């Protein structure tokens with residue numbers, strides 16, 4: 001079967017395009033005018049039944065807004081929803097299960113929000129026929145014999161009460177005016193506000209206006225709001241964004257603790273360590289962002305994440321990535337020959353009530369140093385000092401050191417297009433190697449004509465990383481590059497940073513909270529410790545094992561490697577492995 005998708009927001013007809021797609025279509029030219037018709041909105045409509053899939057219209061379209069995609073025949077009867085003709089199409093449903101935490105894993109734009117809206121009863125599924133409303137009986141028949149059948153029966157009988165933690169918590173202050181306390185009191189159907197806010201460590205901000213709290217505080221407020229609802233189906237859409245690793249683990253424990261036979265807990269998450277820790281089962285969603293999404297059948301979370309990393313779903317014979325993502329077991333630091341590239345002396349800085357001491361350290365050529373620590377312990381201050389944006393009170397950075405810096409918060413102020421921005425930064429733009437090393441892995445092709453100040457959070461992040469990696473430098477310094485990115489993009493960027501560092505014989509220092517991303521990327525670690533917002537100090541750079549051991553001990557978590565993919569996994573608290581590793585003082589990867 002075949003789908004034709006037109007991004008009408010990009011189509012420039014009729015003003016700037018005389019329907020070039022229609023003029024060139026061989027089926028239309030052969031006399032069948034209905035293959036591409038003009039709709040009432042003056043945009044083209046492609047008939048999926050008449051289209052022969054030649055792809056000529058794709059090449060002719062000046063706005064690059066047409067996609068013609070061949071799909072496996074069995075999906076023909078599995079379409080769950082389509083908003084408009086030639087619009088995004090969703091196949092199959094996420095299946096919430098009572099007594100199980102279900103995780104959802106997939107790229108942005110693959111239909112996760114549509115899938116949830118349907119489960120919440122906010123969107124009525126049209127079984128792929130826009131403008132129709134199939135009777136409830138037909139929907140239940142569609143799911144006959146599956147877990148989803150009983151879910152939709154309950155939904156139609158109004159036995160489902162859903163609580164949803166939205167993805168974009170930044171939008172909350174625009175929708176709600178008032179204090180955190182007033183917001184939470186208005187949704188506290190369980191009368192547990194005090195308990196939940198204390199566990200989420202937001203009791204101290206209850207009387208602050210929602211417009212005055214940080215991203216991490218807003219995230220925990222939104223999580224609390226969902227938890228306080230007297231619901232039986234919960235959806236948490238990206239609960240780890242803006243949270244540091246300690247907060248992520250705390251939230252993970254709280255979410256998985258909500259699970260019982262009368263409750264269904266569902267989590268969409270891009271941090272694979274968090275997803276692995278929280279969920280029992282996982283749905284992978286694959287497809288083409290913005291065009292179609294397929295919900296794969298649920299697997300055990302271990303199998304789901306390993307399958308995702310492998311890029312191939314065996315049961316469905318679907319390859320969604322050309323290469324598998326592999327995790328290496330890093331050699332002990334003493335076994336690796338290092339050529340010192342750059343270093344920093346002992347440095348100190350006071351910023352109001354906050355004080356940081358940075359011990360001397362160095363980085364080597366071909367090396368990526370990951371930086372890990374709680375929020376408020378000085379990681380960004382260190383980055384700013386290294387980048388020359390802040391002057392230390394004690395110590396000095398070598399002025400000859402070339403540092404290319406991507407800050408944590410990126411201001412999208414430029415009126416230039418992405419293409420103009422990249423051309424300004426590097427003469428390599430347009431070369432084959434630039435295309436392979438930067439453009440392709442950072443998915444920049446579709447952004448080139450967009451203005452920088454019109455990009456979304458994830459698009460801006462990719463462009464900012466591209467800009468940083470395009471400069472000539474000794475050290476590439478990236479502060480929270482995984483923010484706003486989906487899991488596929490995170491791992492692709494991790495691979496890109498490693499490849500660039502190797503190719504340029506440079507070094508990278510990467511600050512992030514996604515442990516799996518850092519594990520994949522880093523050769524060594526620099527750990528930040530202290531009391532958040534009061535005092536910070538560094539430990540390292542040191543080996544992965546030593547650094548992780550030091551960090552994980554503080555957060556009382558142990559980790560092991562997955563036998564199949566070598567990816568890091570968190571041991572269940574108080575499990576045999578957890579206790580054994582803690583006893584040996586091996587918090588990171590027992591047996592190394």
Ligand code: SF4
Pocket residue numbers: 021024025026027028035036046050051052053054055056057058068
């Ligand atoms: S892909 Fe289909 S719609 Fe496009 S030109 Fe070919 S036949 Fe016509």
Ligand code: SF4
Pocket residue numbers: 006010011012013017018019020021022044060061062063064065066
């Ligand atoms: S060629 Fe592209 S821009 Fe022109 S009408 Fe067709 S879809 Fe729209």
